[in-house]
Amino acid sequence: MFLFGRSFQVVGIDRKNGFRIMSFQELSSRGKGSKDTLVTTESIKVDICIFVFDIMFANGEQLLGFPLRTRRKYLKDLLCDEKPGYFEYAKEITIEADKACETCKDTLTKINAFLEDALRSSCEGIMVKTLDVDAGYSPSKRSDKWLKVKRDYVDGLNDTLDLVPIGAWHGNGRKAGWYSPFLMACYNPETEEYQSVCRVMSGFSDSFYIEMKEFFSGDKVLSKKPLYYRTAEKPDMWFCPQLVWEIRGAEFTVSPVHHAAIGLIHLSRGISIRFPRFIRRVSDRNPEECSTAADIVNLFHSQPRKKDVTAED
Structure with missing residues (x-):
């Protein structure tokens, strides 16, 4: 045995x-x-x-x-x-x-x-x-x-996006008292929606967690999910679109939970990224200037590993 x-x-x-x-x-x-x-x-x-x-x-x-x-x-x-x-x-x-x-x-x-x-x-x-x-x-x-x-x-395989934190969960364990993970979204100017791409919880320093807990407070925390936020995720709190962060991931994949570019690749699923991590703050961009749904579609198609996506799945 x-x-x-x-x-x-x-x-x-x-x-x-x-x-x-x-x-x-x-x-x-x-x-x-x-x-x-x-x-x-x-x-x-x-x-x-x-x-x-x-x-x-x-x-x-x-x-x-x-x-x-x-x-x-x-x-x-x-x-x-x-x-x-x-x-x-x-x-x-x-x-x-x-x-x-x-x-x-x-x-x-x-x-x-x-x-x-x-x-x-x-x-x-x-x-x-x-x-x-x-x-x-x-x-x-x-x-x-x-x-x-x-x-x-590996150089040449880096996919980065400029995304907006639109929500978060309460941290557990060592991160208790902070926000972790954060829910990240792209912007779709055609529908004027912020569409979720991924949760991110790596790449942050302790000082950054403390700063974000102080920043996302008061009127920056929303009482309910806005109509222009599109996602199947249910974070503990929703944030006003205020910041833009550069996020790097391993690959793009189709997701039933995240609704980035939904309808552009698949009728009922969006695009997400696997193993996302925070790289830096993008201080010279407003939230509506972040990566768009069209940007994500282009990156999805250009990644080294091609995906076979059936719209009826």
Whole structure:
């Protein structure tokens, strides 16, 4: 007997076209059952592949404290061979300690090539992990032993928008007493609406949170959602359109919740961005001069990973 926990990823896969990895948007369209309905084999339109990358417990033994190199050996000793498009081990490269330095050009070339291959394969990026030293598994805990390198960290793949904060939620945990996340919107001059694009909660400093809590107070907080705000989100409070912030994301995707450019790409869905983060304040723009719905449509079409969007979905 063995137990994985959160050590594998279920990914949409196109088995008819070279096992192409599908986007999260395409995977999310896969039929889901409920207590009242079942998903039949015939109704499944999106195939899946399981990518295994780690193991935490095996044959009654907890492996959390074992280094990654040892856990990898456990994993491959326990499981069968790969079946492409159905069950695969996450692709990996190993850089040994004597080659792991920023002055080693061969190592940098190898890592950059691995990252570029991951992006070409429609992955969002790679994870860099320690292999032997301080290389245990820490469930549900951030660690500087695991570093994400995502699509939007690479030159040429940066998509930035100038968006307006139109609402926010009360923060939790360390952010209690502040606003986090913020609801961000673009402007559609054709309909004179602010249309939501995403929630953003990363890229802010503590001093910025304090400043924004002081700024969005009094008459800048609205008693209800304005008619010219278009979104399916329900933040704890609504703000007057006052500020413009530059936001960077990993990729554009179609959303049933956010209504940016709704009707321009899809009849009932808008466009959102994944993994948004705050870059800076844009002090030389008024809210109505922020990114427009048309701007977002153009960026959606120009992104490296093309999206197949069916208006009737």
